[in-house]
Amino acid sequence: MPELPEVETLKRELSIIVDKKFKLASIFASQLKNKKIISVERRAKILIITLSGEQKLLIHLKMTGQLIYQPKVGKLVIGGHPDPSADGNPFKYTRAEFIFTDQSKLYFNDLRKFGWLKLLNKTESEKILNKHGVEPLSKLFTFQNFQNLLQKYPNRKLKQFLLDQSLIAGLGNIYVDEACFLAKILPTRTVKSLTKLEQKNLHTSIIKILKLSIAKKGTSAKNYIRSDGTKGGFVPYLKVYGRKNEKCKRCKTGVIQKIKFAGRGTHFCENCQG
């Protein structure tokens, strides 16, 4: 489930395609041909590839999307040659293939087909990007701004508040649960029930958990892999997500609970989150 740290990892790794030129593309073929890549950026969970000319290629991986970079023909990192029939091969679900003039390639794979690629002009892309709230790792995400946001939606449940991309951009199911654990707050709490100290802890925890995960190249819990096909290293650092019925790593007495909340699997330690 690519969230901010996973997309950020891909953004950094894919800076390698900057200055490359499209030779062949399986989608938007005529528009991409001979276009040069100016930059690779990220906004929320969206990857932004700016092209020569006015257009941008926006990519959203949704739940099972992958972006795999292959340095050059004949030298594959994963599972041999991309063969749609090969079992367990990440390339089994290739939805788009891009070939650059230097023969390197970029693959967009997506098992569940929820992800998308859009080729848009400046106005169209801004319309999509501007719908998102503050970047939690930007200077704009001050405690004051976070507090103002919280005050705007006092009756929301904390988890729903944190998942809302129009308020804070980039948090998903994993990091919402992890940030709440780190801040020792139950995700089921109402926003207005948070004390100032809890608000402060939550603000710090969000930033801390995202930075740590980026440092470990993201969470490969299920489908997410890095652009070279290897897994991100954050799973061992997860404290609640995917740890149902396991003992809490912090208090060492509580057991991690998993409930259905806000339509999602929601994890917490019954003992040390209040």
Added chain:
DNA sequence: GTGTTTGTTATCAA
């Protein structure tokens, strides 16, 4: 055959 997994949007209800 059933339930679960989750990012986002749409729709409906209170």
Added chain:
DNA sequence: CTTGATAACAAACA
């Protein structure tokens, strides 16, 4: 206007 619940999308897995 706010909130919350549900379905839809698709495919795999237990």
